[in-house]
Amino acid sequence: MALLVRDLRLAVRQSSDGVMVLSFYVIAIVLFPLGLGPDPQTLASLAPGLLCVAALLAAILSLEGLFRSDYEDGSLELMAVSPNDLAVQVLAKITAHWITTGLPLILATPFLAFLLNLPVQALFTLMLAMVLATPSLSLIGAVGASLTVGARRSGVLISVLVLPLYIPVLIFAVSAIDAVLLTYSPKPHLMLLGAIFVAALPLCTITSTIALRQALE
């Protein structure tokens, strides 16, 4: 808990990562109407995919810093020898990552959805899908970040490792929104997104804890 507060305070004081991620998200979305042409119909049909892909790429940007600074200044070693369980601390760090990057992405999404002319009836599902998807992005990303701690060119490497694992999240998030647009029920897709989150919560936390322990050996 203290670690969560510390990470949040660090993020607020430096405030670079969250702002960077958010501005990447906004700029990427703004580029699409310029590249695809401003036809509202086309944009509306592409909007679910564009929003999800841009959010996913924005989330990847911030992953490199998740454990790196703590690894470099030795805080990670102190965490590993502290009486608290390392897994809990890793989870706290992932939560802090989600609050500083996932949450701003969610908050920015409705505005960007208007920019892309997404029909209003899909907005609620879009938000729900983002709320369910972004924690999974942070969790799965943490695995990639912990595996590449101390590696050469870790930024590129994280993308190579994590993007294939993000694909299920992307597929179900987009199909949930598409389902609403086609007037089907988005429920099964949202439930699968939730299932991914619930499965990733313990599995990814444990995996990245193991990976960090190995990095410190």
Added chain:
Amino acid sequence: MHRYANPSRFIRIADTIFPWAGGIMITAFAIGLYLALLKSPADYQQSEMVRIMYIHVPAAWMALFTYAFMALSSAAVLIWKHPIALLSAKAAAPIGASFTVICLATGSLWGKPMWGTWWVWDARLTSVLILLFLYLGYIALINAFDETERGGKAASLLALVGAVNLPIIKYSVDWWNTLHQPASVFRLDGPAIHPDMLWPLIIMAIAFKMFLLTTLVTRIKSELIAARVQNVQRSLHGNLADGRG
């Protein structure tokens, strides 16, 4: 298990396996290719195109099998710190990636005349593509560290994480009813494929498996020898440095 961790013993075993596996591979390829390309009947719907299947399906099986092998070896690395297991997983990765590429390429060649398209975003195709990315990610990660030991461990963890993809590939044709046809060989009610086509397929599968075994054994052996050369060089340099000092 640990008996085989000794490099010299492993090389001895590898040397005995190699000629047998190589011999079976050559025979199986000769018989299998003859049966598959010349002897087996053309399909009533797909005509001669069906012969692509004799490469495509064994390559797909081997892509999955090699990944499963890599994941099991990686588990052995993490649990017992087994040195040969790490080498075998490392050696298997490029072979598995090649099988995956062969599988995707032949599938694409078959898809153009049969489905009318090189590629569709079908569940089976997508999950096999992810498998290829996992192989490439493993290879990238194992080479990304200055200390080789750390790279080996990180990549082993990744191999285990990626193993969730295997059941997804296997059952993708049942879960998502898209373009790729469902399983016709490994089924509870017996294979739904005529023996004239099943036998060439099985023989080709054996040939592919022996190909994996021979290349794998050769690659592990060369890795072991490379490590030995490096050790000798290091100790030589050490002696020279001592002599000067």
